[in-house]
Structure formats: C-alpha cells, structure tokens
Amino acid sequence: MAVLTDRPPVAVPAPRRRRDPRALVSRILGYAVLVFFGLVFLYPFVIQLGNSFKTEPDAAANPLSPIPDPVSLAGFERIFAGTNFPLWLGNSLLVTVLVTVGRVFFDSLAGYALARLRFRGRAGLFAAVVAVMAVPPVVLLIPKFLVLNQLGIYNSYTGLIVPLLADAAGIFIMKQFFESIPVSVEEAARIDGASVFRTFWSVVLPMAKPALITLTILSFQGSWNEFPHSLVAVQDPDLFTLPRGLADLVSGSLGKGSQYPLKLGAALLATIPVAVLFVVFQRYFVRDANDGSDKG
Amino acid sequence: MATEALAAPATTPAGPSRRRRGGTRGNENLAGWLFVAPVVVILGLFLLLPILMALWVSLTDWNGQGSPFTRDVPFVGTENYTRLFTEDGLDRRDFMTSIRNNIYYVGIVVPAQTVLALGLALVVNNRMLKGKSFFRSAFYFPSVTSSVAISVVFLFLFANSGAVNRLLGLFGIDGPQWFADSRGVLHLLLGAVGVDDPPAALTGGGPFGLSWWDWLSGPSVAMVSIITLVVWTTSGTFMLMFLAALQNVPVALDEASTLDGASRWQRFRHVTLPLIKPTTFLVVTLGLIGSWQVFDQVYVMSQGDPAKTTLTPAYLSYRTAFRDFDYGSGAAISFVLFLIIIVLTLIQRRIMADRDPVGRRRRWWRRRAPEGS
Numbered sequence: 001m002a003v004l005t006d007r008p009p010v011a012v013p014a015p016r017r018r019r020d021p022r023a024l025v026s027r028i029l030g031y032a033v034l035v036f037f038g039l040v041f042l043y044p045f046v047i048q049l050g051n052s053f054k055t056e057p058d059a060a061a062n063p064l065s066p067i068p069d070p071v072s073l074a075g076f077e078r079i080f081a082g083t084n085f086p087l088w089l090g091n092s093l094l095v096t097v098l099v100t101v102g103r104v105f106f107d108s109l110a111g112y113a114l115a116r117l118r119f120r121g122r123a124g125l126f127a128a129v130v131a132v133m134a135v136p137p138v139v140l141l142i143p144k145f146l147v148l149n150q151l152g153i154y155n156s157y158t159g160l161i162v163p164l165l166a167d168a169a170g171i172f173i174m175k176q177f178f179e180s181i182p183v184s185v186e187e188a189a190r191i192d193g194a195s196v197f198r199t200f201w202s203v204v205l206p207m208a209k210p211a212l213i214t215l216t217i218l219s220f221q222g223s224w225n226e227f228p229h230s231l232v233a234v235q236d237p238d239l240f241t242l243p244r245g246l247a248d249l250v251s252g253s254l255g256k257g258s259q260y261p262l263k264l265g266a267a268l269l270a271t272i273p274v275a276v277l278f279v280v281f282q283r284y285f286v287r288d289a290n291d292g293s294d295k296g
Numbered sequence: 297m298a299t300e301a302l303a304a305p306a307t308t309p310a311g312p313s314r315r316r317r318g319g320t321r322g323n324e325n326l327a328g329w330l331f332v333a334p335v336v337v338i339l340g341l342f343l344l345l346p347i348l349m350a351l352w353v354s355l356t357d358w359n360g361q362g363s364p365f366t367r368d369v370p371f372v373g374t375e376n377y378t379r380l381f382t383e384d385g386l387d388r389r390d391f392m393t394s395i396r397n398n399i400y401y402v403g404i405v406v407p408a409q410t411v412l413a414l415g416l417a418l419v420v421n422n423r424m425l426k427g428k429s430f431f432r433s434a435f436y437f438p439s440v441t442s443s444v445a446i447s448v449v450f451l452f453l454f455a456n457s458g459a460v461n462r463l464l465g466l467f468g469i470d471g472p473q474w475f476a477d478s479r480g481v482l483h484l485l486l487g488a489v490g491v492d493d494p495p496a497a498l499t500g501g502g503p504f505g506l507s508w509w510d511w512l513s514g515p516s517v518a519m520v521s522i523i524t525l526v527v528w529t530t531s532g533t534f535m536l537m538f539l540a541a542l543q544n545v546p547v548a549l550d551e552a553s554t555l556d557g558a559s560r561w562q563r564f565r566h567v568t569l570p571l572i573k574p575t576t577f578l579v580v581t582l583g584l585i586g587s588w589q590v591f592d593q594v595y596v597m598s599q600g601d602p603a604k605t606t607l608t609p610a611y612l613s614y615r616t617a618f619r620d621f622d623y624g625s626g627a628a629i630s631f632v633l634f635l636i637i638i639v640l641t642l643i644q645r646r647i648m649a650d651r652d653p654v655g656r657r658r659r660w661w662r663r664r665a666p667e668g669s
Contacts, residue, residue, distance in 0.1 A: 023424070033419050034431045041434050041528070047459055048449045063452065063459040110335040119328025125336070132339055134641075135347075138589040138610040139634045142617045142627045143346030146353060150363060151341075163342035166335040196327035225442040227592050232618070243444040247596050250448055260452050267445035278440050282433060285440060 045271075052076070052265035059260045075261030084237060085266060088245035092224060092270075095161055095241055099223035102165035104215050108208065110166070111174025112200050116186070126175075132168040138228065145232040159233045160241070164223055170215050177211035178204065214284045221274050242270045354627035364623070376628035384505050391629060392504045394607040398588060400515040401523060401608065406583040408527045413534035413579060418564075420535070421542045432539070436532035446529060447596035451475070454521040474521045478603035480513025481520060516605030522593050530586065534579045541575035542568070584640050588633065609633040 050066035051059045052075055058068065079085045113119065114126050144163065145154065153159035181204065189199045205212070227243040234240070240248065246266055278285060349364075357372050358364040380391045419425070420432050438446060453459045454474040461471030486492075494509040502508035515523060545568055553563050569576075591610040594600060600607035600615065609629055617626025 027424050030419055030422050030425045034425065034427070037416060037419075038431050038434050041438060041532070044449055044453060044528075045437075047453065051452065060457065063455070063457065064462045106334045106338070109331045113328045113331035117324045117328035117331065119325040119332075122328065125332060129339075132343055134638075135343065136585065136589050136634065136637050138591045139630045139637075140343070140346060141591075141610075141614055142353070142623060142630055143350035144342060145617075146349045146364065146623075147342060147346040150349070150365070163338065166338040168339065171335060196324065196331075200331075221440055225444075227442070227444050227595075231595075231614075243442055246442075246444050246448060250451065250596055251599060258455070260455075263448050264452055267442075267448040270445045271441050274440055274442065275437070278433075278437060285436070 048264045048268055052261050052268050054261050056258065056261060059264075060258060072261070075259075075265045078259075078262050079266050079269070083249060083262075083266070084240065084245060085269070087238065088240050088242045089269075091160075091240060092242040094157070095164075095226075096220055096223045098161050099164045100216055100219040102161075103167055103170050103219040103223075104212060106166045107170035107215060108174045108205065108212065109200070110171045111176075112178050112204060114171065114175045115178035116183075116204075117196065129168045129171050133172065141228055141232050144229065148233055155234050155236050155239065157239065160230060160239060163233070164226065164229060167219075167222075170219065173215055173218075174208070174211055177208055181207055210284075213281070217277060217281050217284050220277060224274055246270055350627045350630065353623050354631055356624050358623045360617075360621045360623055372624065376624045377632070379625070380628060380632065381504065387625060388505045390604065390607065390612060391609070391632075392506050393510075393604050394609045394612040396506065396511055396513070397515065397519060397605060398590070398608045400513075401519060401590060402584065402587045404515060404523050405526050405530075405587045406580060408523075409531050409534055409583055410576070410579050412527060412531045414538050414576070416531060416535040417538035417542055421539055432535075435535055438529045439532040441529075443529070443592040444596050447525065447593050450521065450525045451597055454524075460521075472517045475518050475598055476602055477517035478601075478605045480516055480605070482512055482514030484517075485514070513605075516602070518598055518602055519606050522590070522597060522606060525593055525597075526587070526590065530583070534583070537575055537579055538572065541572040545571050581641060585637055588637050588640070609636075 046066045047064070050068055051063065053071050053073070054062075054068040055070065055072040055074065058070075058072075062069075110129075114122060114129070148154040148159040148163070151159075153162070185207070186199050186203055189203045190196075194203070225243060226241070227247065230239075230241045230244040231247075234244075237245075237248070246263075249266060250263060353364050354376055355371060355373060356364060357370040362368070379385065379387050381388065416435050420428050420435070422428070455461075456473045456476075460474070464471040494507075498508040498512065500507060502511050549567055549571075550563060553567050558566070589610055590608050591614070594606055594608055594611040595614075598606040600611055610633060613626045613629035613633065615626075616629060617623045620626075
C-alpha cells in the first residue's frame with residue numbers, strides 16, 4: 001500500500017508538478033528548443049524581407065541584419081520597371097485561377113463518380129488513379145514536352161493550363177470525402193426524380209464544402225508554385241509564370257551581378273499570396289497533411 | 297448475439313437499395329463515364345500517353361526537329377540505355393556522377409529530415425508547453441512556399457559573404473564559397489586527417505567508369521547547401537505526419553509506463569517509437585521517393601555546377617534533352633530514374649511488411665511526397 005500511495009504524484013498531470021525542479025528544467029529546455037527552431041525556420045524570411053528594402057551595398061555588407069539602413073525602394077522599383085514581373089504576375093494569376101476552378105470541378109465530378117456511381121470499369125479506373133499518384137512528376141518532364149509538341153500546343157496558354165486541369169490526388173481526396181457522406185440524402189433526391197448531375201450539383205456538392213475548400217487551397221498553392229511544368233510547356237518569355245520568371249531572373253541573363261534586393265523582393269512578392277492563404281486557412285493545410293491518418 | 301444484432305440492420309437497407317440501383321444501372325453507367333470523362337481525357341492525354349511516347353523516344357536518336365514519330369528518326373534500340381551503363385564515355389561519366397551525387401543527397405536528406413521532423417513533433421506535442429500552434433505553423437510554413445522563391449532566398453543566405461558565412465564568422469569559422477566549392481565533404485574530412493592525395497588503390501578503375509576515389513567523395517560543399525535547404529523545407533510536412541501519429545498514442549499508455557518507472561528515453565524507445573512505426577515508415581518512404589526527384593532547387597541554385605557535383609539524374613535528363621537536344625538519352629535517364637524510385641519503394645515496403653505484418657499496406661500511396669524534395 002505504501003508503495004501505491006507513494007507513486008501517484010508521478011502520474012499527476014503537468015501543472016501540479018510545476019514545483020518539481022526537473023519538470024521546470026525540461027520546460028525551459030522545451031521552450032529553448034522551440035525558440036531556436038522558430039528562428040531557424042522563420043529568420044530566413046525576416047532576412048528576405050529586410051534585405052529586399054536595402055540598397056545593394058547595404059545588402060552585401062550586412063546580410064544578417066533584418067533592418068535596412070537606409071530604407072530603399074530601388075529594388076521594388078526595378079522589379080516593376082526593369083523586369084517582366086507584371087506580366088509574370090498576370091500569367092500566374094490566369095493559370096492559377098483556371099487550374100484551381102478546373103481541378104475543383106473535374107476532381108469532384110470524378111471523385112463523386114468513383115465514390116457513388118456504379119459504372120463498368122470503376123474499380124479499374126480507381127486503380128489507375130492510384131497508380132498515377134505514384135508516378136514521380138519529375139520523370140514526366142520530357143514526356144510532357146513530347147505530347148505538347150505533338151499536339152501543337154507547346155508554347156501556348158493551352159499547353160500551360162490544360163494538362164494541369166485534373167490531378168489524381170485531388171480526385172482521391174474528393175472520393176474519400178464523398179464516401180463519408182450518408183447515402184440516404186442523395187437517395188431521397190434521386191427518388192424525387194432528380195438527375196444524377198442535379199443530385200450531385202445541388203445536394204451532394206453543398207455538403208462537401210470542407211473538402212472543396214481543402215481542394216481549392218491545395219490547387220491554388222500547387223498551381224501558383226508550379227515550376228517544372230512551365231519549364232517544359234512554354235519557351236516564350238511572354239508566357240512565363242512567376243516561378244519561371246523568377247528562375248530566369250536568377251539563372252538567366254539577368255542573373256549576372258548580385259542585385260540581391262531585387263531578387264529577394266521578387267521572391268517575396270511571389271510568396272505573399274500563398275503566405276496569406278496559409279495564415280487564413282491554416283487548418284485546411286494541416287488537415288491535408290494529416291488526411292490519411294484521419295480517414296484511416 | 298451482439299454481432300447478429302449489429303449485422304441485421306446493416307443488411308436490411310442494403311437489399312432494396314441495391315435492387316433500386318439495378319433499375320437505373322444503364323443510366324448510372326452512362327453518368328459515371330460522363331463524370332469521369334474530363335479527368336480520363338486529361339490524365340490519359342498528359343500522363344499516360346506521354347509516358348508511352350517517351351518510352352518510344354528513348355529508343356531513338358530524336359534531336360527535337362519535327363515529329364519523333366516519323367520514319368526519318370533513327371531507331372537505335374536500347375543503345376541510349378546501354379550507353380549509360382556499359383560504354384565508357386562522357387555520357388556514362390555524367391550519369392554515374394549524377395547517381396553518386398544523388399545517393400549522397402538521399403543518404404543525408406532522408407535521415408536528417410526524418411529525425412528533425414520527429415524531434416520537432418515531439419517538442420510541439422509536449423503537453424506542458426504553450427504557444428505550440430504558433431511554432432507548429434512556423435515549422436510548416438516553408439513547406440508551402442514556392443521552391444523557386446525559397447531557392448532564391450537560400451542563394452542569398454549562402455552567398456560568399458552572405459548571412460550563413462557571417463553567422464559562422466561570429467563563431468570564428470571561415471565559411472566556404474558555398475556554390476563555387478566542388479570539394480567533396482568526405483575528401484575534406486580525409487584531408488583533415490592528413491590524406492590529401494588519393495591512395496593509389498583508389499585512383500584505379502572503380503565501377504561504371506568512375507574511380508573509387510570519385511565514388512567516395514561525399515556530397516560537395518555546394519550540394520551541402522542544397523541539402524540544407526531541402527531538409528529545412530520538407531521537415532515541416534513530415535513533422536505534421538509525426539504529430540498526427542503522436543496524438544494517437546494513448547496518454548494512458550505513457551502514464552502507465554511512467555508508473556512502471558520507465559525513464560523518458562525508455563518510454564520514447566519502447567512505447568512511442570513502436571507505436572508510430574507505420575508513420576516513420578511512411579516518412580522514410582516518401583522521403584526516398586521525393587529526394588530522388590530533386591530538380592527545382594538544382595535548376596535555380598546551381599544548374600549542376602560546380603564541376604557537376606550538384607548534377608542529379610532528374611536535372612541531367614532535363615539538360616540532356618533541352619540543352620543538348622539529345623531527347624533519346626534524356627528520356628532514357630528519366631526511365632532509369634523512374635525505375636530507381638519504384639524499386640526503392642518496393643524494397644522498403646517488403647522490409648516493413650516482413651517486420652510488421654499488420655502494416656498499413658494501403659496507406660503508403662495516399663500521400664504525395666512534397667515535390668522537389
């Protein structure tokens with residue numbers, strides 16, 4: 001008995017143990033680790049922000065300091081006056097909006113069919129979708145170029161956008177979600193004589209809002225950041241998206257000389273939309289990364 | 297009794313509904329195919345068809361002029377493949393160099409990001425700390441940003457007189473010229489213990505046209521900066537996976553082992569680690585798959601330089617096709633890379649399946665590896 005009464009304090013939840021010096025030390029250590037890694041993961045962005053507002057000599061002389069002295073907008077002025085940045089921005093917006101709308105619509109259609117409709121070849125098709133998810137995208141660089149070239153849509157908006165309009169992972173997410181919705185609701189609608197599409201559009205889709213938001217965010221982020229596809233789909237600088245233009249800025253002819261405030265500023269502007277999205281819709285990002293474990 | 301009671305209601309509604317579906321089966325068949333048609337067309341046209349086309353091109357000498365599917369294009373059989381493995385020459389040297397570079401890259405990136413991700417997850421999962429959700433977001437944020445934009449930032453950080461070297465300077469360390477330094481890390485370590493010149497035994501012919509000394513170079517200093525960038529960007533994603541797994545570890549189990557007098561390390565080693573093994577397997581596998589695909593960072597930061605020490609198969613295949621206009625060789629390299637990735641995945645799965653018969657066999661393909669990692 002004595003042993004039993006002795007032990008419980010060890011198992012008492014954290015707050016009560018505050019006086020225990022070992023717990024205090026481990027808490028301080030925990031915060032130290034958090035703050036250290038917080039700096040490791042965020043300070044590069046602080047440096048990026050600070051240096052984009054510096055003059056070139058200042059950025060070269062004090063790269064570690066986050067505070068520009070003097071504050072200079074020369075880098076940003078050159079981004080808009082001396083590069084094709086506005087054009088890249090326009091192209092990126094166009095691609096991102098169309099690809100996001102396309103993916104959300106086509107992926108939900110297919111996800112719904114794979115989850116609910118009984119059509120011949122469904123199992124085979126689903127297996128194909130799963131297989132497609134395992135194909136490493138980098139291996140597709142040359143193949144994609146070949147098919148765009150053969151179809152005569154290389155170096156066009158069509159070639160830049162259409163191949164991205166559907167993605168296997170999105171189909172998978174939607175299928176998983178539709179399977180979690182009770183069938184009874186749709187069946188009621190179907191008995192009332194609604195067509196398959198009508199049931200899907202006005203009954204099922206409104207219930208799938210969380211999955212649709214997740215898919216919208218993922219598609220936006222994916223197509224905004226997409227680089228390898230634009231590399232093999234277009235060649236004409238007028239068709240460059242932001243990542244492509246940025247890469248050109250760094251490695252191409254403009255890359256000569258350091259021009260760090262300009263490059264960091266351009267990279268910063270390219271990061272902002274996804275950063276805003278991340279801050280606002282954080283839980284949806286997190287949900288995606290944990291999707292498999294939630295849905296089993 | 298209990299199971300019968302549970303089973304009965306489940307079967308009753310299924311019966312009629314199945315019959316009703318039977319009545320509209322033709323309708324559903326058509327609707328089903330209409331619903332999946334756009335996706336089938338897009339994925340078929342821009343994913344499956346291109347793979348078949350590239351398979352054909354990898355058997356030819358196509359130089360990018362005209363269509364690769366005419367009689368004018370010379371058919372060379374498997375020559376593009378054999379040249380990578382059996383013929384001594386520049387092609388094989390470059391390919392084997394890229395394989396060597398990527399092996400060192402994978403060998404460091406996968407363990408480093410797995411350990412870092414697990415460590416971060418353990419800290420963030422600590423019940424005693426406040427402000428965890430802020431730090432969780434901070435660690436994850438680099439994962440969602442553009443690989444190109446972040447590469448630009450790291451080019452600045454690792455510049456000759458950049459932030460990293462300034463930081464090293466604070467500790468009295470004279471940092472290297474990161475992206476101009478092609479010296480292998482293992483060679484540098486050997487140099488530090490006095491082995492400056494390769495021993496005669498190692499300068500001779502090693503496998504596949506590279507000397508043993510070249511194979512044993514380790515990642516170059518330039519590659520180390522790319523490795524740093526990638527570990528930094530991908531750890532956040534993997535941390536979230538570990539975090540989800542850790543949250544499924546029953547608190548009672550942890551407390552019970554504390555009662556038994558287990559130390560923190562023992563609890564981690566014998567309670568936590570076995571329970572999150574499926575996730576660890578997933579993280580390692582996704583890491584392996586992802587890190588054989590490193591491309592964006594190499595394209596932006598180093599273009600394979602200095603002295604080809606950051607050349608990777610993915611970048612080499614791109615360069616061979618789009619810079620040297622040797623599409624056949626480029627496609628062949630892509631397929632070898634494809635094969636490497638698939639074989640690694642299968643080996644990993646086999647090992648884990650043997651050790652852990654329950655396994656999460658259906659789980660591994662459900663998540664995508666972060667691109668470009």
